[in-house]
Structures are given as C-alpha cells and as structure tokens.
Amino acid sequence: MTEDPVKLYVIVMGILLLVLSYVAYDSWAQASAYEEAIARAPREADQMKQLASEVKGLVDQIAKSELRDGGERVLIERVEKTMNLSRSRYTSDTVNLGRGVKGHERRFTYEYGQGKASPPMRRGEVVRFCESVERASGGIVKTIELHLRRATGQDQQDPGKTEKVTDDQYKAEIVFGLRVVD
Amino acid sequence: MAKAVGLEIHERGVRAVEVTGSGKNFKIGRYTEREVTPRGGVPDPEELHAALAEIFKHYSKNHVIASLEASDTVVREIPVPFKTDDQIRKVVKYEAEHHLHDCDADDVVVQYAKVGESPEGTNLLVFAVRKDVIGRRIEFARAAGVEPLAMDLDALAYVGAVKAAGLIEESPTCVLLDIGHRSTGMVFIVDGTVRALRSVRLGVDSITHGMAREMDIDAGEAGEKVREIAGEEGGDLFVPIEPGAARPETAKGHAELERDVFHQKRDEFAGRLKREYVRSVAALRGGASPARVLATGPGLGVPGLLELLATRLGVPVEPFRPSESFSCKLDGQKEQFDENGAVALGLALKGIGHDALELDFRQEELRVANKFELLKNSLAVTVTLLFFGLLAFSGHCVYKMRQLERERFEPIVDSAYKPFADVVAAYNGLGNMIEARHQVDPNAVERGGPKPEAVRRFLQALDRMKRNLHTIVGDAKGLPQITSALQVWNEVFAIVGKLHEQIDFIDFETIEITQKQVTLAMILPDVEAGQRLEEGLKKVDFLSEMKLDEWGASPLSGTNLQRITFVFKRLER
Numbered sequence: 001m002t003e004d005p006v007k008l009y010v011i012v013m014g015i016l017l018l019v020l021s022y023v024a025y026d027s028w029a030q031a032s033a034y035e036e037a038i039a040r041a042p043r044e045a046d047q048m049k050q051l052a053s054e055v056k057g058l059v060d061q062i063a064k065s066e067l068r069d070g071g072e073r074v075l076i077e078r079v080e081k082t083m084n085l086s087r088s089r090y091t092s093d094t095v096n097l098g099r100g101v102k103g104h105e106r107r108f109t110y111e112y113g114q115g116k117a118s119p120p121m122r123r124g125e126v127v128r129f130c131e132s133v134e135r136a137s138g139g140i141v142k143t144i145e146l147h148l149r150r151a152t153g154q155d156q157q158d159p160g161k162t163e164k165v166t167d168d169q170y171k172a173e174i175v176f177g178l179r180v181v182d
Numbered sequence: 183m184a185k186a187v188g189l190e191i192h193e194r195g196v197r198a199v200e201v202t203g204s205g206k207n208f209k210i211g212r213y214t215e216r217e218v219t220p221r222g223g224v225p226d227p228e229e230l231h232a233a234l235a236e237i238f239k240h241y242s243k244n245h246v247i248a249s250l251e252a253s254d255t256v257v258r259e260i261p262v263p264f265k266t267d268d269q270i271r272k273v274v275k276y277e278a279e280h281h282l283h284d285c286d287a288d289d290v291v292v293q294y295a296k297v298g299e300s301p302e303g304t305n306l307l308v309f310a311v312r313k314d315v316i317g318r319r320i321e322f323a324r325a326a327g328v329e330p331l332a333m334d335l336d337a338l339a340y341v342g343a344v345k346a347a348g349l350i351e352e353s354p355t356c357v358l359l360d361i362g363h364r365s366t367g368m369v370f371i372v373d374g375t376v377r378a379l380r381s382v383r384l385g386v387d388s389i390t391h392g393m394a395r396e397m398d399i400d401a402g403e404a405g406e407k408v409r410e411i412a413g414e415e416g417g418d419l420f421v422p423i424e425p426g427a428a429r430p431e432t433a434k435g436h437a438e439l440e441r442d443v444f445h446q447k448r449d450e451f452a453g454r455l456k457r458e459y460v461r462s463v464a465a466l467r468g469g470a471s472p473a474r475v476l477a478t479g480p481g482l483g484v485p486g487l488l489e490l491l492a493t494r495l496g497v498p499v500e501p502f503r504p505s506e507s508f509s510c511k512l513d514g515q516k517e518q519f520d521e522n523g524a525v526a527l528g529l530a531l532k533g534i535g536h537d538a539l540e541l542d543f544r545q546e547e548l549r550v551a552n553k554f555e556l557l558k559n560s561l562a563v564t565v566t567l568l569f570f571g572l573l574a575f576s577g578h579c580v581y582k583m584r585q586l587e588r589e590r591f592e593p594i595v596d597s598a599y600k601p602f603a604d605v606v607a608a609y610n611g612l613g614n615m616i617e618a619r620h621q622v623d624p625n626a627v628e629r630g631g632p633k634p635e636a637v638r639r640f641l642q643a644l645d646r647m648k649r650n651l652h653t654i655v656g657d658a659k660g661l662p663q664i665t666s667a668l669q670v671w672n673e674v675f676a677i678v679g680k681l682h683e684q685i686d687f688i689d690f691e692t693i694e695i696t697q698k699q700v701t702l703a704m705i706l707p708d709v710e711a712g713q714r715l716e717e718g719l720k721k722v723d724f725l726s727e728m729k730l731d732e733w734g735a736s737p738l739s740g741t742n743l744q745r746i747t748f749v750f751k752r753l754e755r
Contacts, residue, residue, distance in 0.1 A: 178656030
C-alpha cells in the first residue's frame with residue numbers, strides 16, 4: 001500500500017468518483033425518465049381506462065355465461081337436460097391447431113338419434129339446442145360442426161324391423177368447442 | 183490544503199520553508215536552516231543527508247522544489263531569429279552552445295527568459311546548468327527520500343518571493359541582491375522583467391577571511407568577532423570609515439583594532455561589489471537606472487553593510503524581510519527567516535503557483551519520471567471538486583424526482599388505481615375460471631416498481647388480463663377463429679326458405695357443416711327445381727360445386743325424384 005497520503009486520497013477519491021459518476025448518471029437518467037413519464041402519464045391514464053373497459057366487457061361476458069359453474073361440458077349438458085335431449089354417444093377430444101399456432105381446440109361431440117333412448121332430432125330442435133349452448137356460454141362455446149343424416153327409422157331394439165319416420169327427423173352429430181392458447 | 187516545500191541547498195547548509203494554501207491565499211508554516219561543513223565547494227554529503235533527514239521528519243516530502251546555485255550557472259543574453267516559443271524552444275540549446283565555451287550542449291540543461299523583441303527576432307536571457315550539477319542535487323535530495331518536483335535557480339527563486347510580495351510592482355526597475363557566503367547574486371529587473379543575472383564570486387566570507395588573515399585567527403573565530411561587533415553596533419549602525427578621524431594605531435585597544443579591521447574588510451567588500459554592480463548596470467541596454475536595491479542573505483547579518491552599499495551605489499539598499507509581507511507563524515525563527523529564507527520561500531511559492539519565470543531545470547533525462555507526482559495535488563483538488571459536484575448533482579436529481587413523485591405522480595396514480603383495482607376485483611372474482619398463476623394483486627402491481635411507471639404497470643397488467651380472458655372466451659389473438667355452424671345454417675336456410683314456394687318440396691338427406699366445407703344432399707321433384715335452387719344458392723358466395731344425378735323412386739312417395747348435392751367451400755370471413 002502507498003505511504004503517500006495524497007496518492008492514497010486520489011486513489012480512494014478516484015474510486016468513489018467512479019461510483020458516484022454511475023450514481024449521478026443513474027439519477028440523471030431516472031430524472032429524465034420521470035420527465036418523460038410525466039409527459040405520457042395523461043395518455044397512459046386514458047389508455048388504461050379504455051383497456052380497463054375492454055377487460056370489464058370480457059369479464060362481464062364470462063360472468064354472464066354459465067361457464068363459471070363448471071366447464072364447457074357441464075354447460076352443454078345442462079342445456080341438453082333442459083331441452084330433455086338424450087344423447088346416444090358423447091366424446092371429447094383435443095386437437096392441435098398445427099404448426100405456427102400456439103393453441104389447441106377443445107371439442108365436445110354429442111350424437112343423437114340411435115334407438116328409443118335417443119330418438120332422432122328435428123332440424124329446428126338441433127338449431128335451438130346449438131343456439132342455447134352458444135347463448136348460455138356467452139358466445140364462448142361455438143358449434144364447430146353439424147352432421148345431420150335423415151333417419152331411416154331403423155329401431156335399435158328391433159334391428160330387423162324398419163320403421164317409417166317423418167322426413168324432418170335426423171340422426172345428428174353436433175360438435176361444440178372452443179380454441180384456446182397453449 | 184496544498185502544501186509545498188522550498189528546499190535551498192547551498193555549500194554551507196540547507197534551508198527549508200513550508201507554505202500551505204493556494205497561490206493567492208497562503209501561509210508560511212515552517213522555516214528551518216541547518217549548517218553543513220563545506221567540502222570542496224559542495225556540502226559534506228553525510229552531514230547534508232543527516233540535515234535533510236532531520237528536516238523531512240517534520241516537512242512534507244510530496245511537493246518539494248529544490249534550488250540550484252546561480253554561481254553554477256552560465257548566463258548569457260543571446261538573440262535568436264524567432265519569436266514564438268515553439269520555434270525558440272527548438273533552437274535555443276544549439277544557439278546557446280556557441281556561447282558555452284567549456285561544455286557541450288548535451289551536457290547542460292538550458293532554460294531561457296525573453297528579455298526583449300526586435301524586428302529580427304527575440305533577445306533571450308539563457309541559463310545553462312551542467313547536468314551533473316543538477317544530478318548531484320537530485321541525489322542529495324533522494325538520499326533523504328525526497329524527489330524534487332522542479333528545480334530553479336536560487337536568484338530566480340528570490341525574484342519569485344519579491345514579486346509575490348508585490349515589491350516589483352512597487353519598483354519595476356530594481357536590483358535584487360542575494361549576498362551569500364561565497365558569492366553574491368545580482369538580478370537586474372527593468373520594467374518588471376528580469377533583464378540580467380550575475381553571480382559574483384564575492385561573499386561575506388571575504389570579510390571574515392580577510393579579518394582572519396589580518397588578525398591571524400581562523401575563519402570561524404573571525405565570524406564570531408563579526409557577530410560580536412554586530413551585537414555591539416546593532417545591525418543598522420553604520421560606522422563610516424573616515425581616515426581623517428582615525429586615531430593612531432598605538433592609541434587603540436584590541437577591540438577597536440578588531441573593529442577597524444572589520445570596517446576595512448567590509449569597505450573592501452562594498453567597493454568590489456560596487457564595481458561589479460556598476461559594470462552590470464552599464465551593460466544593461468536602454469540605460470535603465472534602478473530605483474531600489476533589495477537585499478537578502480547572510481550579508482544582512484553584517485552590521486552596517488546595507489547602509490554602506492546604499493552610499494556606495496547611490497540608491498536605497500533595503501533588506502527584503504518576507505515576514506513583513508506574508509502571513510507566517512515562525513515564532514523565534516522570524517529573524518533567521520527574514521535574513522536567509524527568501525530563496526527557500528521563493529521555491530516553495532513556485533510550488534503553489536507563484537513562478538516568476540516559469541523555469542524548471544529538471545529537463546530531458548533529469549525530468550521527473552513519475553508525472554503523477556507533478557499532478558497529484560491538482561488531481562486531488564480536481565477529484566474532490568468533481569466528487570462534491572457530482573454529489574450535489576445527484577442530490578438535486580433525487581430531490582427533483584421526489585418532488586415530481588409527490589406533486590405530479592401521486593395524484594395520477596391515485597386516480598388510476600381505483601378503476602384498475604375495480605377491474606382486477608371483477609377479474610379475480612371469476613373464481614376458478616382464472617388460474618391461480620393468472621390472478622392479479624393490484625397492490626403488488628402498484629408497488630412493484632418506480633411510482634411514475636405505476637400507470638404503465640397497470641396497463642401491462644390489464645393487457646395480460648385481457649389476453650387471458652380472450653383465451654378463456656376462445657378468441658385469443660393469433661388463433662384461427664371458429665365460425666359457428668349456425669351462421670352457415672341460417673344463411674343457407676334463409677335462401678331455401680325463400681325458394682320454398684317455387685319448389686314443391688325439398689327433402690334434406692344429409693347436412694354436413696364443418697369449418698372447411700358445407701355439404702347439402704337433398705331430394706328435389708325435378709331438374710328444374712334443382713336449377714332454381716342452384717341459382718338461389720349462388721348468392722351464398724362460397725358455393726363451389728353442384729352434383730346432380732338420377733336417383734330413382736322416392737322411398738316415401740314412390741315417385742322418381744332427383745337427388746342433388748351442393749358442396750360449399752368455406753371461405754375465411
């Protein structure tokens with residue numbers, strides 16, 4: 001260590017000066033940032049109000065849907081129950097949306113019109129069911145696919161007997177679903 | 183406070199002065215002088231080392247300016263055909279070489295001062311000192327652990343002290359005498375500028391040695407007798423030697439005889455000095471006549487010498503007493519300092535910026551190796567000033583920020599916080615729809631960084647919430663959107679409903695609606711009905727293909743019916 005007190009002082013002060021330079025620069029940068037922040041604060045406050053209102057709209061949309069009490073499947077089946085529909089088959093699956101898309105599709109497939117336990121559906125009944133599900137979910141759950149095939153009236157309990165059915169009755173496969181980000 | 187030490191090393195000893203402060207405001211803090219036995223024209227090295235070691239126990243070693251004796255210097259006035267310092271500096275050494283008869287230009291350090299200008303160039307007063315002389319002085323100092331930062335001539339250091347005292351301003355044309363033991367330095371100042379410097383090998387030793395010879399005693403004893411006489415007569419008593427008034431030698435006592443010898447030798451000294459003085463004044467160009475002579479050195483201790491010189495030279499000869507011009511704390515040493523301290527003082531003043539000619543004889547290979555030594559005091563002051571300047575600046579910035587925070591940001595953040603917190607509460611209120619990792623704490627957002635960025639953080643949090651909600655409702659950005667099959671259904675059946683009156687019946691066999699394609703297979707009464715339907719369905723702009731085929735009897739009516747299949751490609755909407 002140096003014995004020269006002036007040299008020691010210069011070295012120590014030099015180091016302190018370096019540290020202080022950084023502190024001063026940082027303070028200056030912060031003060032400048034404050035001034036910029038003041039200039040943009042009113043604009044940001046307006047943006048915030050607008051964004052808050054958009055978020056509130058989405059929150060309301062979800063709040064109004066019946067999704068809050070369970071998942072999409074619970075909602076669909078609640079509507080199904082209300083309309084006194086009995087399905088013949090239910091499946092659910094998840095489909096990847098492919099390369100370049102960070103999301104997937106949740107699909108719920110309901111089939112109707114196979115036998116007495118699940119009688120064919122009229123076209124209007126299909127439309128009402130789909131509309132009810134979409135409305136109850138606040139537009140969140142959508143009807144992804146509809147597959148209607150006119151029922152030929154083959155009785156499930158008596159496969160050998162062909163039963164005449166009206167023209168407006170269909171075996172229906174309805175796919176509900178929504179796409180979400182991974 | 184900056185400190186500088188002036189160190190005068192001469193044949194008989196060493197003198198040191200310490201000054202503290204800046205160029206304008208300084209104090210003389212210490213003065214010390216130590217005698218050393220001379221050995222062959224230089225001080226005894228061992229004694230000098232001991233004296234310096236003792237002095238520098240108490241003095242700062244950091245900023246020492248040392249002296250060279252004018253008697254070791256060759257001084258010449260030479261003309262050079264240049265006017266700018268850059269040009270002069272390049273040639274001065276080689277121009278001076280012509281005037282140095284007994285040494286090579288490479289063996290000397292040459293410094294110069296401008297004494298006048300002419301249309302052809304500049305007249306310079308050139309000072310040349312042998313490098314071995316300078317080197318020896320540096321070695322003396324180094325032996326005591328001192329590295330002199332600069333070196334100057336004793337006579338010029340004396341000029342610096344007188345100038346700092348304001349006496350040159352008072353008498354711009356004057357002569358400065360440094361009456362030493364073995365030599366006397368004479369500096370001639372004309373209109374405030376040093377015009378000539380002479381070192382005459384004539385000192386007060388010539389009085390004591392003359393007395394010693396006359397009285398057959400040794401020089402030391404003769405010196406004692408001079409001091410005794412000084413004590414009896416007083417420093418200011420002038421006893422003129424008047425031959426007519428002299429008593430016969432036989433009638434005089436021993437003391438009177440001693441005094442007579444002293445007066446005689448002093449008179450001889452004054453006479454010889456006058457001759458040198460007159461010769462030098464005559465050599466000054468422009469015939470300047472000095473208005474005053476200021477004297478310093480051991481000659482001041484010779485009683486009546488200054489008065490005698492004043493009579494002989496025909497100008498007032500006054501002692502230069504630094505303690506009368508500068509603030510100093512030199513109890514008990516004031517007298518010594520006033521008599522001998524002017525040169526050391528001038529050197530110390532050079533260290534704090536009072537530099538009369540700005541000459542430094544530490545040049546070329548004798549230059550101070552460590553530049554830091556030269557700069558460290560200025561550096562210390564600079565870093566201190568910078569430090570406090572930056573500290574004040576940082577403080578100002580911080581104060582400004584706090585003020586802005588208090589006066590400007592707090593109201594903005596406060597007014598933005600409530601709507602933000604309300605929305606967050608509604609968002610968090612969606613319960614298990616919002617995963618725990620997506621829940622938002624409004625307090626944490628507000629306090630999660632600098633205040634001015636709070637509104638921005640609210641915005642960022644709201645944006646994250648919005649993206650999460652879009653994910654929940656299935657229409658997140660970047661995902662291909664689902665078109666509800668009901669939309670297609672409604673569009674197709676609206677057209678079919680309109681055509682229903684024109685066609686007897688339309689019996690849908692299959693209806694397939696996917697996100698990519700819509701396929702309707704139906705039974706119609708005839709081809710014409712199919713064509714009508716095609717026309718109508720063309721209004722649905724995504725019709726891609728129509729297939730018509732004979733199908734045969736209807737299972738319901740038994741009639742021949744047409745089966746028609748429409749295929750629609752779904753377009754991006």
